[in-house]
Amino acid sequence: xxxxxxxxxxxxxxxxxxxxxxxxxxxxxxxxxxxxxxxxxxxxxxxxxxxxxxxxxxxxxxxxxxxxxxxxxxxxxxxxxxxxxxxxxxxxxxxxxxxxxxxxxxxxxxxxxxxxxxxxxxxxxxxxxxxxxxxxxxxxxxxxxxxxxxxxxxxxxxxxxxxxxxxxxxxxxx
Numbered sequence: 001x002x003x004x005x006x007x008x009x010x011x012x013x014x015x016x017x018x019x020x021x022x023x024x025x026x027x028x029x030x031x032x033x034x035x036x037x038x039x040x041x042x043x044x045x046x047x048x049x050x051x052x053x054x055x056x057x058x059x060x061x062x063x064x065x066x067x068x069x070x071x072x073x074x075x076x077x078x079x080x081x082x083x084x085x086x087x088x089x090x091x092x093x094x095x096x097x098x099x100x101x102x103x104x105x106x107x108x109x110x111x112x113x114x115x116x117x118x119x120x121x122x123x124x125x126x127x128x129x130x131x132x133x134x135x136x137x138x139x140x141x142x143x144x145x146x147x148x149x150x151x152x153x154x155x156x157x158x159x160x161x162x163x164x165x166x167x168x169x170x171x172x173x174x
Contacts, residue, residue: 008143013054017054017059031056032056032069036069088120089120124138132148134146
């Protein structure tokens with residue numbers, strides 16, 4: 001059965017899933033259903049970007065490092081969703097990390113963490129793809145680079161199934 005694709009974002013996600021399956025080393029489970037996507041939204045209050053949603057709608061990658069979006073009761077997904085923010089807060093607390101656009105760093109560690117939490121509350125929700133690789137959430141969005149996030153460090157990554165979109169110069173889910 002061929003999946004009908006109606007948007008550029010969906011085409012990118014379907015192509016990424018096709019490329020991952022072609023590698024042949026990652027088990028691909030059954031597609032994530034609309035009801036399962038709704039459960040994810042209800043449990044975690046975000047919607048997948050179009051390319052990420054289409055990728056999962058082709059089939060759910062299985063195994064170590066891949067989030068199991070069917071099991072919304074698991075703490076593993078909650079921990080993965082908090083990982084980017086928790087990592088930044090760890091660097092604020094335990095090192096000299098402090099972006100200039102947050103203003104003057106408070107002298108107190110407790111106050112610095114409060115300011116950091118407030119600033120991070122406006123950051124996009126990052127959604128785990130695999131391990132510590134993330135895409136931003138956002139229904140109607142696509143073509144974002146996959147970010148490797150570790151504490152306050154984030155790097156746009158390119159892996160075998162990710163490539164450059166024809167609509168932008170950034171690495172995108174394809």
